Amino acid sequence: MNIQLHNKKEAIFESTLHLIYEYGFRGTPMSQIANHANVATGTIYHYFASKDELILELFKYCREQTNEHIFSVDKNLPYKERFFFIWKRLVAYYLDHKEIFRFVEQFYSSPYFAIMQSSQDPSYYGVDKLHQFFEEGAKSGIIREMNFPTIVSVYIGPATSYIKNISYGFCKMTDSDRDNIIEIIWNGVKK
Amino acid sequence: MNIQLHNKKEAIFESTLHLIYEYGFRGTPMSQIANHANVATGTIYHYFASKDELILELFKYCREQTNEHIFSVDKNLPYKERFFFIWKRLVAYYLDHKEIFRFVEQFYSSPYFAIMQSSQDPSYYGVDKLHQFFEEGAKSGIIREMNFPTIVSVYIGPATSYIKNISYGFCKMTDSDRDNIIEIIWNGVKK
DNA sequence: TGCAACCGAATGAACATTCAATTGCACAAC
DNA sequence: GTTGTGCAATTGAATGTTCATTCGGTTGCA
Structure with a gap:
């Protein structure tokens, strides 16, 4: 269970990183991040309160x-x-x-x-x-x-x-x- | 007329610069740029085909x-x-x-x-x-x-x-x- | 008279965020 | 070892907002 959690959060991080590298802050919607990380859009909001917080944590x-x-x-x-x-x-x-x-x-x-x-x-x-x-x-x-x-x-x-x-x-x-x-x-x- | 043109275009540039400094790419909508430069939103599109082109020209x-x-x-x-x-x-x-x-x-x-x-x-x-x-x-x-x-x-x-x-x-x-x-x-x- | 400059409300698409519903799992009760 | 319970994890469609861009119309000047 803990491993799952860790995996998803990290997958979200890595996907965000990857997409921002390619398309920049502007060009990477949450839905794309979700897609790329193989999670539902809503799941991201289970881990992060908002897109801003995701970015901050990613840093x-x-x-x-x-x-x-x-x-x-x-x-x-x-x-x-x-x-x-x-x-x-x-x-x-x-x-x-x-x-x-x-x-x-x-x-x-x-x-x-x-x-x-x-x-x-x-x-x-x-x-x-x-x-x-x-x-x-x-x-x-x-x-x-x-x-x-x-x-x-x-x-x-x-x-x-x-x-x-x-x-x-x-x-x-x-x-x-x-x-x-x-x-x-x-x-x-x-x- | 040429002076006018120059003035407006430059005003748009300077406003964009100012707003991006404060709010970043994401945080500066065309409408705000227009406001700050004292022109109508549409006017920007008289000078620039799109927001992307505005950014490129500004560079x-x-x-x-x-x-x-x-x-x-x-x-x-x-x-x-x-x-x-x-x-x-x-x-x-x-x-x-x-x-x-x-x-x-x-x-x-x-x-x-x-x-x-x-x-x-x-x-x-x-x-x-x-x-x-x-x-x-x-x-x-x-x-x-x-x-x-x-x-x-x-x-x-x-x-x-x-x-x-x-x-x-x-x-x-x-x-x-x-x-x-x-x-x-x-x-x-x-x- | 014509055309460039200008206006700003209207349009529509993109997107962040929400939410009602589902799943899966840990742990207790029996 | 079976069933029950609760809660965290997960889903993705729905919502509402925020924009970029368009456009029909006005102005002012050559």
Whole structure:
């Protein structure tokens, strides 16, 4: 029974993700989501109070999924290696999960994000992790002192930009491109 | 008459921009756009065949506006200074025109972008300019050799990331943050 | 006189949401 | 181990609203 429940909810999530990837927020009616997930329209409303809530929950779902995958690094590795590793991991994850990437991008630049910010717990697991990680680097004198938004812009910005370039078909991806980018970032921030 | 026409069309553009900034694609009906622009609903259809076309044209409009403002640099300045100047100009422009930034972001991560790509002339004025600019730097040995998507990711990525951070209220902006970021980028790519 | 610009009420389709009815299952009673 | 009971899960047709788009008509200018 619990498994059933879990399955359906997840099926709804995945279908929403898939359809939004293809048709955007505007282009994906609840009925289509239901179809694609092999449930009745009404069933969605058993799990979610409204379409907005579905979207909001889906965002949380995505964030959890992503965080789970990215921050599994061997703490014993030298800092520089972890710096490279996490970044590549992030890029690889989003390239493997384009629907998630696209959805999250859309979510951020939509009014949903404002809604979420105002009504949510601020438990940004991923952000916390990153914060710690950069602080560690700065404190041990490996990278420059920078405030958090600065380093985040420099570390994450090129990653999302690169993923967009690929995901929107501007260019092909090569490992050496990625190596280049993270190396450039490192050159920029190392002490 | 031509001035009238221009005025109304532009009023429609600006209203759309404003409303989409606040309510997103989904939340801005044609009737509202008309209201806000002080024209009748039907008038919009005199200028645009459909809502989709309005959005598509608005994107072109935004791109033109942006390009006009950014690439006015004194060619005689040393390369490094131009490298800094263009970047700051870009950031400043988007911070001054948050609606444009938000709209373009939304546009890119929506299916509209795919539509545009398939049916459009590939005259990316801004992209061409950038391409030339980076090539110049690489040829004269001032910055490293990189393929275009790589350097774009590293140059533009942090800019948009930073603008998002501010625009979504994650942090306040200071000039020194920006100075920091572009300096880091420069350290990363210089030879 | 003609045509482009403009108007805004009317139309119809698309869609989110509701709801009355059905199913399936856990658990208690016997 | 059979039957009964209640509640969660599920269904999908019906409802009502919200729009994009249309259109017949008006205005104003060349």
